[in-house]
Amino acid sequence: MAFGLYSLLEAAILCLNAICILHEERFLAKIGWGTSQAGFGEDPGVKAQILHLVRSIRTVMRIPLIGINVAVIALKLVFG
Amino acid sequence: MDTPSSFRQPGQKKRGKASKGGGGGSRPQLFEDTSNSQPVPPPQGYGMNYGQPQYGYDPSGGYPPQQGQYPGQQFFQDPMASMAMQYGTTLADQGKDYVHKNLEKYVATSKLKYYFAVDTAYVGKKLGLLIFPYTHSDWSIQYNQDDPIAPRYEINAPDLYIPVMAFVTYILVAGVVMGTQARFTPEQLGIQASTALVWMIIELLATLFSLYIMNLNANLNYTDCLAYSGYKFVGMIFSLLAGLAFQGTGYYIALLWFGAALSFFIVRTLRPKVLPHATNDDGYTKGTKRSLYLIISVALAQPVLMWWLTSHIMFGRLF
Numbered sequence: 001m002a003f004g005l006y007s008l009l010e011a012a013i014l015c016l017n018a019i020c021i022l023h024e025e026r027f028l029a030k031i032g033w034g035t036s037q038a039g040f041g042e043d044p045g046v047k048a049q050i051l052h053l054v055r056s057i058r059t060v061m062r063i064p065l066i067g068i069n070v071a072v073i074a075l076k077l078v079f080g
Numbered sequence: 081m082d083t084p085s086s087f088r089q090p091g092q093k094k095r096g097k098a099s100k101g102g103g104g105g106s107r108p109q110l111f112e113d114t115s116n117s118q119p120v121p122p123p124q125g126y127g128m129n130y131g132q133p134q135y136g137y138d139p140s141g142g143y144p145p146q147q148g149q150y151p152g153q154q155f156f157q158d159p160m161a162s163m164a165m166q167y168g169t170t171l172a173d174q175g176k177d178y179v180h181k182n183l184e185k186y187v188a189t190s191k192l193k194y195y196f197a198v199d200t201a202y203v204g205k206k207l208g209l210l211i212f213p214y215t216h217s218d219w220s221i222q223y224n225q226d227d228p229i230a231p232r233y234e235i236n237a238p239d240l241y242i243p244v245m246a247f248v249t250y251i252l253v254a255g256v257v258m259g260t261q262a263r264f265t266p267e268q269l270g271i272q273a274s275t276a277l278v279w280m281i282i283e284l285l286a287t288l289f290s291l292y293i294m295n296l297n298a299n300l301n302y303t304d305c306l307a308y309s310g311y312k313f314v315g316m317i318f319s320l321l322a323g324l325a326f327q328g329t330g331y332y333i334a335l336l337w338f339g340a341a342l343s344f345f346i347v348r349t350l351r352p353k354v355l356p357h358a359t360n361d362d363g364y365t366k367g368t369k370r371s372l373y374l375i376i377s378v379a380l381a382q383p384v385l386m387w388w389l390t391s392h393i394m395f396g397r398l399f
Contacts (some may be wrong), residue, residue: 004271004276049293078265 013068019057020065028054086177137215195240195303205235206242210314211338213345236349240303243310247276250313253320260324263395276313276389283309283385287378294370300353308346312382315342316390323394331394339383346379 022028183189209216221236254272258264287305315338323331354371 004274005278008278008281012283045295053292060376 010072013065013072014067016057016061017069019054020062022054022058145230145291191303192240195238195307198239198241202235203241203242206239207314209235210311210345211318211341213341213348216348219348229289237305238304238349240307240310243307243313246313246317247310250276250320253317253324254390255392257320257324263396272393280306280309283381286381290374290377294374299348299390304353308349308378310341311345312386315339316386319386319390320393323390328394331390335383335387335390341384342382342386343379346382347375350375350378 180189219236246324251269251273255264255269258268284302284305286308288302291300291305315335318338319331319334322334326333354375355368
């Protein structure tokens, strides 16, 4: 496929958005992916690592993603 | 006359052009300076200024321009301006250090030099290893107090020289192959380069993600992963060349051979790095299984990516 670096960037932004909009109580707890269920063992296990990663991405990227999304929306409005 | 003039050459060279003009002024000139092509004699005022320092460097600034006249020449004789220039130079140096230090935090540029410390013998042996890894017996890497030693001395160490060179060669060979199929345009080079780069980044992210997920205690940093992913370009180049020479059959045979060789190479190379060592591990059986899965999936991803990145060059677009 003729990818460009820009499509990679778009895909990355979309994926990060998808991860950030998963709501803690309304959704993740319902399907057993909430933070209360993930313990801190010595050997955390695959599921715990994934949940940990999701939580970290949400905490870190929430604010910058707002700015990035606004910028991308503005660019798409202007340049199509 | 020769020895004195050659002795004084370094100091004289800078003053020679100016003192030629001011030679009629204050001090005698000891030899005819024919080193400059078009000497424009400065007016007498300037000549007086230049005539003062006899030997050694002109203290009023770094390199006063001595050829021709331009309006700014008086600028450099002004001590304030020269001081400002020196200050500016120091500031520029500080800025450079600052940039280097901050870049170091993100890109680890000093560590990068390790990956390019190769020599011809290493490159030759490593290429031979990539083509035929089945007879190599010792895959361990010697460490030098926690740092792996430079690739120059240790054939099993990863390097970034071969992947970078192979990447560029792959782009060029892809251009050649497309040229034989009469569908080459210069934009294609850029398109192929970005496509390959994007797939490399995707593979790198997938590998790092799996390493994090499986909680493996591997000492594989991202440059190592980049190096191991980059070795596939060597196989791709040979497959494309075989396809160029022997059409479809040659391409598939070369792809199979290099795919198998690279998978074997990756499995053998990653095993000492990723698998937990028996000494400081107390029965992490889950860890061993997970790292084995990771190694096998990385090794299997290599031929798939090799095929994906070359088939659309050989046979026109598949999509």
